[in-house]
Amino acid sequence: DVKVTQSSRYLVKRTGEKVFLECVQDMDHENMFWYRQDPGLGLRLIYFSYDVKMKEKGDIPEGYSVSREKKERFSLILESASTNQTSMYLCASSLFRNTGELFFGEGSRLTVL
């Protein structure tokens, strides 16, 4: 079974804290993505990576950074968390560059107080 695992299902952090969200996939996929999901807004792309150490900004990268040191692992970093970053964060991976199925993790619900 293909699997995308996100390290934390629920996190509560304080404003200004540094937050790490980890994502691991076991499918040897080239592409990995971080999305943010908010009600009524669908999924919005934060960052994606098409290879180790390669990354591209998505639609809403401000306030976020990413790291991909190994093919299977893609980390999302909030350098200084703010309340407007309270959201559901979804990691995904895909094999093909175009038209490929996205495999999602279960999500990490982050609350910033």
Next chain:
Amino acid sequence: TQLLEQSPQFLSIQEGENLTVYCNSSSVFSSLQWYRQEPGEGPVLLVTVVTGGEVKKLKRLTFQFGDARKDSSLHITAAQPGDTGLYLCAGHTSGTYKYIFGTGTRLKVLA
């Protein structure tokens, strides 16, 4: 900016009823995917359509890609409580890594 609008946003129906969810854009997409997301889970792919006018069936679910590849619909026949979830469409443009997700339709089927 490419946008995908889904309608309706919310739908609550009785078991056995039929329903249609729409996904519309002013942009042309190379392909369009439909995902279903259940509470506490990530979205799971239901279907990918790539040809204008294409119709795909998955048991009681029928997916159609518009002739101009700007819109799509999902029709569910005889809905069951197990169909409850958030339905998301996602458009993809050839040559990019980006999938543009729709705003979502939250469906609740009552027994």
